[in-house]
Each structure stands twice: as C-alpha cells, then as structure tokens.
Amino acid sequence: MAAPTSGSATAAKPFDIVATYNELLRSDPDLTMPIAAIEALVLLLTHSPSSTISETLDLLEKSTAHLKQSIPNPIGLSAGTDLFQRYLITTLQRPGQLGPAGDFNAIRAHLLSNGRLFIRRAKESRDKIAAFGRGFVRDGSTVLTNGGSRVVASLLQKAADEKGGPSAVRFRVIYVLSSAKGSVDNSGEPEGMETVRALRAKGVPVATIPESAVAYAMGKADIVIVGAEGVVENGGIVSRMGTYQIGLLAKAMDKPFYCVAESHKFVRIYPLGQYDLPIEQRVIDFKTEEEVADEAKQQQEVTPVVRPVNSADSSDVVDFTPPHLISALITDSGVLTPSAVSEELIKIWF
C-alpha cells in the first residue's frame, strides 16, 4: 500500500531514499544499518522542500515505509528510523521556539543539525562500548566470537591494543567463520576474515573454525562475545544466523555469553520465538524431487540446496537469541542485563 504512494512521492523528487541508503552503507564500511537509515532520512529532509510539520512527518513516514519494504531485512534499519521519527516528534512537541508555534525553518535547521549530531554520536558509541567491554577480556582467556560485527572487532582490537605493550596480558580468539557460501564478501573470503587478519597483525593468536565445530571448540573458550543486528524489547537479540546455537551451546556449557551492541540498535519489536520475527526468511524450505526438478527447469542453474539461502542474501538471514541465554549486553549506555533493555527502550519512548 505504502510502496506506490511513497514511490510517487519520491519519484517527484530526484532523491531516492533506497539508493541513498545502499550507497551510504557501501561507501562507509563502519556504518551500521540504523545509522545509515537515519543519515538517509536526514539527507531526505535536506533535499525536500517541505514547509510544515505535518508535511515533514508525512514524508518521513512514507519514505520509511518505502525503505523498509525495499530492504529484505528491515529489523536493524527500523531501529534507526523509529528512533529518528520519535526524536523528531518529541522535538516538535516540545514547547518553546522549536515547538509547533515556532518558525518552521528554524525547526528544520535545528532538526538537521541535531540529526547530524546524532549520527556523529552514534559513530562514537563504538569506542565507548570498547571501553566498557574490554574489561571482560581477561588475561589468558580465550574468546569465542562469530560473524562480521564491527563492534566486536573494535572491542577485541582495543583489548589487543591495551595488552600489546611490554606488560602484555594475552588472550586468544576462536573465530567462527560462516560456512555458508553466500557469506563471502567481495574478496571471496568469509565474512570476518578482515578482523582475523587485523587481530593476528596485533599478535593475538586466532583460530578459525567452521560453524559445525562450535560445540567442539566451546570447551576451550572462556567467554563468548557476539554482535547483534538488533536488540529487542525483552532483551533478546536478533543477529546473524548461527548466533542462537552458539548461545544454546554456551548456556549448556555454562560459558558467559555477552552481546555487544550500540543502544541505537534497540528495536521496539517483541519476538516470541524464532518464527515470530517480522521478516520472512525462507530458510526452511521443504521440497520434493518433483518441485526441485520443476525449479531446475525454470532456472538453468541447478543448486537446489543452497538456493534458498542465496535467494535472500545469506548475510541477511538472522535468528533470535532469547534473553535467558544472554549473560549481559555491553552497550554504550553501560553493561545491561537483558531485562534492563526494556527499561532503556521505555525511557526512549515515553
């Protein structure tokens, strides 16, 4: 419903929110999805000549809906757009010069400048997290981690920096590399290899294992640190496929399981389980030989097993790790227990 209207709205202007968003993500490898979304929305506001508050909000709403529809996995993204929208509304409702009674141009300028400030702060939050989290990496410990999370990478590098000096306390890393074929990046190597190289360059011993060896390797690990795409309201996390099983294994072996996430990744969704996420993932795809043959006929390439994974770019396939598996969340607003997430979210929203 929203797509055609927003399409026409954006088509009238030369500005394309989806393209901007993708471009932002591509150009800056350090950018997270929510921040890219916020930045895209700020850019949208600068380009659009809206002159009233309701027009602005309307435009924002339509573009957000459009953006969410065009991206296969909008969970991380929606954290950013929701936050921005919420921020706009509270700014506009506030009494005073910037409130509904004030001059709209001043409001607009204020919004844009604050939006940029917001982005800058969000980028800085990664350092803050690294500062909070490096205490968790102890001398002589072995850290198990997975995926291509930039926060985890910066945390580990920070810890390595600290400990690279003469009085070095050392730690080792077991890096779980995704075995799925889709998760190779441009250079043809699995996601996370860059971090592995960076760590090795700093003198940190890194072992890389496939996902199937997690249970085998868990006994050697002392703590587990993972990243997240979104932190949901009950304190669980939505993150790349495979995190849930690591969480389950860590719980089974009584290893602390920490999640590292910026607080702008907190999303107002409340999944009750794996299949209650607001996105459609065709991970489990039942087929008979007949159907496989049919599809093979339709498409020339015959890759039946990997096909569903490939269809939705496998880096976008996520699972949900419930809060009872998580020991703590390391965020830029401190180290939180899962149950404190809802408090943080409520603080933002009310």
Next chain:
Amino acid sequence: MGQLLSGLWHAARAAGGAAYGIIAGVRPSLSQRAATPTTSEKVAHAPPPPPSCNHVSPRANPVAASTSSMSSQPQSTQGPAPSAAPPASTSTPATSTSTSTSNSASTSTKPPKQPSSKQPAKPKDNAAAASAADGALTPAELKKKAKAEKAARRARERAEREAPAGNAGGAAPGTPSAKKGAAGSGGAGGKDAAATPGQQQKGQKQAPRRGSAQLTGAAEVKKKQEDKNVAVFGHLYGQQRRTTVAGAGKEVHPAVLALGLQMRDYVVCGSSARCVATLLAFKRVIEAYTTPLGTSLARHLTTHLSHQITYLSTCRPLSISQGNAIRALKLAISSIDPSVPEADAKAELSDFIDSFIREKITVADQVIAGSAAQKIQDGDVIVTFAGSSIVKQTLLTAHKQGKKFRVSIIDSRPLFEGKNLARTLANAGLDVQYSLMNGISHAIKDATKVFLGAHAMTSNGRLYSRVGTALVAMSAKERAGGVEVPVIVCCETVKFTDRVALDSIVVNEIADADELVIADPVQQLTGLPDPAAPAATELKKGKAAPPPVEPSTAAQKVPSPLTDWKGSANLQLLNIMYDVTPAEYVDMVVTEMGSLPPSAVPIVHRMSTNL
C-alpha cells in the same frame, strides 16, 4: 469435536440470563444437587430448633431460623469465643421475655416426642399463648424475643461446655465480643450493666435445662470447637463478607450499597469491571455530595469517600485496580483548590473519573487487544484460562481481522468464569473448545500460545490472577517435549502494583468455602433468581417441597458428601481466590504502553503513576 460440542452446550446452558427460562424446567440433576446441599445444610445447620422454637409465634420462627443460620456461619468459623457473644448482649434487654419463654420451654420439653406432630396444628395456639403471656407484641418485639430466646439457649450451651472446666472463666469472653453483637441486634443498650444479670440468670437456668440441652447441644458443641480455618491461610480469614446492607453507615450512598452486594455475589466480577463500577458509583456519590458547613470539599470529600470504600471492602476485599483508581481519585480530590466553587469542583471530579476510565481502561483495552491480536497467527491454538474480559476482546479483535485460529478455554470451579467467554466467542463464530482444569494436559497438548488475564502484576514481575492461572502457565512452559508455548499476559497498567508477591499465601483472598460444596456456580444474583434459588428459598421457609420442585427432592436424597462439612470432624475446606505465577513462566506482558517482559513491570508502574 464431541468434547467441543458438549463443552459448548454446557457453557451455553449455564452461562446466564437468557437461558434461565428454558433451563429451569429441564436442568439436569447437577443444578438440583446444587440447590439441595445449601438448603439441607441450612436446615441441618440452623441450631437445634425443636424444643424452644416451637412455642414462639410462627411469624417469628422463620426469622429466628434464618438469622441463626446466617449468624452461625461466621461464628462457627471464628471459634468458640465469639459464638458466645450474642447471648451476652441480646439476652439483656429481653430478660423478662426470656424467662417467660424458658418457663414454657421447660414445659414443652417434658413431652419430647410431641413437637413433630404438634407443629402443623399448634402454631396458632402457641402464638396466642405467647402473646397472652407477654401482652400484645409488635413484630419487632417478637423478633427480639426470638433472639433473646436463642441467646439464652446459646448461653446455656456455653455454660454447659464450660461447666467441666470451671465456671470461673465463663464471664470473660462474653463482654469483649458484646460490641460485635450490638451491630446486628439493634436494641442492645446498656451491655455492661446487663451482662452480669444475664450471666446469673444463665446459671439459674442451667439446672432445669440440662436435660434438653444435652440432647442436641453436647454433640454440636464439640463440633463447633473445631477450627474450620485452614491453618496456613489463617491470616486471610479476616471478617466474613458482609451478608446484608444492614449495619452499613448512613453515609453510604445507595449506589455503593448496591454495588457492594453485586461485588459480593460476583455479579460485578473481574478486576477491571470492579474498578469501573466503583468509579462510576463514586461519580454518583460525588454528584450527590454537598460539602457540610465549616469544611472544604477537598478535605471532607475524601473522608466521605472513605466511608464508601470501607463499606465496599467489607463486601469483598478491594482489588489492586480499585485501590489504584481510588488512590488516583483521592489525589485528584485533594489537589482541588479550596477556592473553587463546589459545583465546579464536582464537575471537575466527574470529568476526572470519566477520563480515568477512558484512558486507563476503555482505550487501554482497545490498545492491548490490538497489539495482542497481532501475536495471533493463522493456525494458532490459543489456550486461555477462566474469563478475562481483555482476553475476550483480544480474541474477538483477532477474529475480526480474519485470522483463523482455535481457542481452548480452560475453566475451573467454583466460579466457572470461562462459560460466558466460551459462549461469547462461539457466538462470534470462533472455534471454541471448553474444558475444565482437569483436562489441562490434554488442552495444552496442541496449544501454540497461552493468553492470560490478570488481577494484578506485582513489582517482581509475577502475575497475580485467578487461582489456576499458575497451573496453566506452568503446564504451558513445562510441556514435555517440543517447543515451549509462549505465555502472554494482557494487563492494563492500572493493575500494576508496587507490592511484591513471593507466594500465594501471604496475600490472597479467601472466599466462602460453601461455594465449594455447591455444585453450581454461585449466582445469587441480587433480585434475579437463580434457577436453583426458588427451590432453595422454599425449602428454607420450611414449607414442604411443592410439586414443581419434585426433582430436587429426589436429588436431595443424594446430597454432596461435603454438605455438612462444618459439622464433620477433621475436615476443612479452602476456597482460595488467587494465585501467583512466577515471572519465569510469563514471556510477555501486553499493556497499553507496549509489550514488556515481566521484569519491566516496576518501571512502567513507576512511570504511569508519576505522570
């Protein structure tokens, strides 16, 4: 399917209003059995009527019987000390009458076999004799006389009981409890002065009366001594629920009087319903209120309201939501500027009540139903317990959205709140399966989600709700094999409390244990007769069962084994109202402020009360 249908059928039959006419004739033996235990129990329970009751006038007789049956219940549960109370107070104003009746009593006890044959023929003569002896008596005096007589009998029994232990301690328990008896027995003036003569008199009476008392008294006294309160919950047996409006303060508004009885009889039942009803009644109280001279509205209205509140809480302990609403209302009252004219202040308060109901309950319910319905997907099997209004609204909302799902309602005795829910949902076109708690393991087997209502959410995230809820939540979570079933609680933030509940023992509510004896839901609707009620009242009046109630007499032959539970030794009944579900068994709390984990309850409560 068979179970489904039969469940529905039962639900439809028993659920209420419209079905009464049809049911009354063909109701199965279940309901008749419901009627008989009460009546037979009452009859059996009305303290030993034969000898002394006979020669009171027939008009006084039922009064005596019914009052004694009513008052004997609290007394027997409260133990021996209070049971001696009425005698001390009531015997005093009517000492003369009691002596005269005791004389005639002693004459009538001499032919002990006579009463049964005498009763139908003699009442007129007895009445005449009684009135001749005491002069012309007004009905009130007759009543008083009956009471005095009963009191004398009680005192005698007590004296008898205490006789072996020594007469010295006899006077002590009577005096403190005399105040308690005063409320019921209008004319109890000069208690202290009269207490001693009453005692002496009792002592004199004891000797001639011994024979008759031993016939019925001795055995009964033994039974009454036994404590019928379940020890672990002993602290919860406060005062008994109020039985009549008699004795309510004159400040209590009629709307509140009526509401109190409705709440007592579960006509207004459920946390939200009680909250709304209370606020609406208070709105009428405020409308009818005029500030007395010399005080300001802000100061006096709160005390005026607290009379209403005290009355309501004697009918049934206040719910958490009621408490929260009352607190908000009192805050609104006390923050009214004294300089504001009274009419304006009252209008302001009315508006406050209206907006409170709208914001905290009506609209909140809509928001909750909307967001909880989003969690229902095609193919779901929703299990719910008892009859939560908000769950009903959620399920109906989801149904209106065109979702295809089944509902399995689990219900329990004695309130059977799920029956109404089952009927409403079935009428709306949903697939409903109705089963009792006994079938929980079966019902939970194919469940995909559990929706629960709440009486309150405590600050440690625990759910305080109708007894049985914890069992449902736990069976959903502990289901052997397969995936856990998410347990979703729908609850308005007005039901949040800053109290902490660790178990269901410290804070709870105990309802009348007789509700467990009755096989049917208690529906003594004030004014509206229960199909079982006519039979009950007729039997209570002592008439022979008329032809239409024939089946009931048949059923009477097989009374519930628990009928005479108060009289039987080593037997205690416990009718607890609520239980506490640990936070680990609740996955999600849907409120009007969003979906929360149970751990966020205190935060939201703090925020919603500070706003």
